[in-house]
Amino acid sequence: MSLKQIARAIERESRRQHQAAVRHQRDVAKEFREAQKRQAVAEKEFTKATAAADVASFNAYLSALESFHHHAIAPIDWSHAVAAQPPNPPLRNDARQKEAQAAIDRYEPGWVDRTFGGAKRQTAKLGADLLLAQQMDADGYQQVHQQYLQAHAEWEQNRGLAQRILAGDTAGFEEVLSAWNPPSVLEPFSISAELLHVDTTLAEYGGGVDFDASVPSEELKLTAAGNPSRKNMALGKRWALCQDQICSAALRLAADTFALLPVQRVIVNLGGRSLNTATGHW
Numbered sequence: 001m002s003l004k005q006i007a008r009a010i011e012r013e014s015r016r017q018h019q020a021a022v023r024h025q026r027d028v029a030k031e032f033r034e035a036q037k038r039q040a041v042a043e044k045e046f047t048k049a050t051a052a053a054d055v056a057s058f059n060a061y062l063s064a065l066e067s068f069h070h071h072a073i074a075p076i077d078w079s080h081a082v083a084a085q086p087p088n089p090p091l092r093n094d095a096r097q098k099e100a101q102a103a104i105d106r107y108e109p110g111w112v113d114r115t116f117g118g119a120k121r122q123t124a125k126l127g128a129d130l131l132l133a134q135q136m137d138a139d140g141y142q143q144v145h146q147q148y149l150q151a152h153a154e155w156e157q158n159r160g161l162a163q164r165i166l167a168g169d170t171a172g173f174e175e176v177l178s179a180w181n182p183p184s185v186l187e188p189f190s191i192s193a194e195l196l197h198v199d200t201t202l203a204e205y206g207g208g209v210d211f212d213a214s215v216p217s218e219e220l221k222l223t224a225a226g227n228p229s230r231k232n233m234a235l236g237k238r239w240a241l242c243q244d245q246i247c248s249a250a251l252r253l254a255a256d257t258f259a260l261l262p263v264q265r266v267i268v269n270l271g272g273r274s275l276n277t278a279t280g281h282w
Contacts, residue, residue: 051228058220065215066244068186072255078262081162087151090144096133104130165261168200173261182256183207190214191249193270201264203257209249209272211242246270 104126109119164172183193183205191214193207219233250268257266 048226051222051226054228055220055222058216062216062241065189065241066248068189068245068248069251069255072252073180073259075259078162078165081158082166084155084159086155087148090141090148092137092141094134094137096137097130100126100130100133170199173198173200173203173263176260177203177257180256180260182253182260185256186249186252189245189249191245191270193249193253193268198261198263200262202267203261203263203265204267204269205253206269207271209242209246209270211245211272215241215245242272246272 104123107122107126109122161172161175165176177195177198183191183195186193190210191207192210193205195203196206197204215238217233217238218230221229221231223229250270253268254266257263
């Protein structure tokens with residue numbers, strides 16, 4: 001091969017490598033632009049999904065402000081509690097011991113065991129298995145017996161309390177309301193209430209609602225494009241929410257109290273106040 005041919009071959013290889021490098025750079029740039037587009041689409045979809053979840057959570061909160069009374073506790077049947085039978089005491093279960101004893105009874109050593117001492121070792125093992133089985137049966141009975149004692153104590157306590165409630169024991173009424181604490185379910189919504197009085201005919205609560213903390217002053221919605229939008233809530237709508245919240249809370253306290261106790265009346269006095277930022281007065 002002449003020098004000219006070698007030079008042309010080198011030139012062709014150089015052009016080929018250059019073209020390959022250019023194509024590779026073009027492909028890398030294209031892939032980068034496509035990755036950027038995919039990332040932009042993913043970020044947009046994530047933003048929309050997040051906004052939709054935020055709006056759904058906001059609407060669920062507004063619904064909760066008006067629906068406390070939809071979730072009152074189930075009524076307690078104190079007469080049924082008085083008539084309820086005590087739990088049955090557990091029976092002893094010696095199944096493991098019987099199985100271990102049956103293994104001892106079935107064992108008949110062969111001439112090899114009798115000749116070389118295997119019978120003695122096997123008999124000792126079976127005896128140890130029997131002792132272990134007896135202990136396991138005793139431990140199992142002790143566990144269920146403790147459970148029975150706890151269940152019986154709870155039955156006695158519930159039956160005694162039910163008898164006191166049906167007999168009109170005011171201390172029993174106070175004990176029930178103290179244990180269940182109906183106002184506690186309202187506390188996460190900035191509603192503070194307390195039991196003022198209870199007797200066999202009447203229960204009375206008093207408290208207040210911090211509307212600034214519980215009822216939002218802005219609305220959160222989605223635009224047609226799926227983006228979040230905030231704007232001031234109309235005063236009429238906000239005060240309607242405040243009214244619905246305080247009424248629902250009062251109904252919930254009354255419903256829970258009627259469910260817990262055979263009282264004739266429940267009085268709930270809840271007030272609300274909010275700071276007027278224009279005047280600085282409550």
